[in-house]
Amino acid sequence: MRVEAPPHGAPRQVSGVLLDEATIARRVAELGVAISSDYAGREVVLVTLLRGGLYFLADLCRAIDGERSWAWPSRPTMQAARSSS
Numbered sequence: 001m002r003v004e005a006p007p008h009g010a011p012r013q014v015s016g017v018l019l020d021e022a023t024i025a026r027r028v029a030e031l032g033v034a035i036s037s038d039y040a041g042r043e044v045v046l047v048t049l050l051r052g053g054l055y056f057l058a059d060l061c062r063a064i065d066g067e068r069s070w071a072w073p074s075r076p077t078m079q080a081a082r083s084s085s
Contacts, residue, residue: 005017025059028056028059028060028063029063031060031063032060032062032063032064032065033063035060035064036064036065036066039066040066041066042066042067043066043067043068043069044064044066044067044068044069045068045069045070045071046060046061046064046068046069046070046071047070047071047072047073048070048072049072049073051072053072054072057070058070
């Protein structure tokens, strides 16, 4: 796989693009097919903990056939979970 130069304005830590858009889209589609098959006839609930994860979750949700929903825990819910563990 060829590593491309980082986009203009990217942080210094970004040394280049490791996976292009088409590669990621293809893999998300594959995951959607697998999840659709594994959970056929059942509702799939997708959860993300990171705000930035919502973009991936939205693409994955569109790739899944059948009933699905998504959510992300609120900050108070996460803080309560940390203090109880």
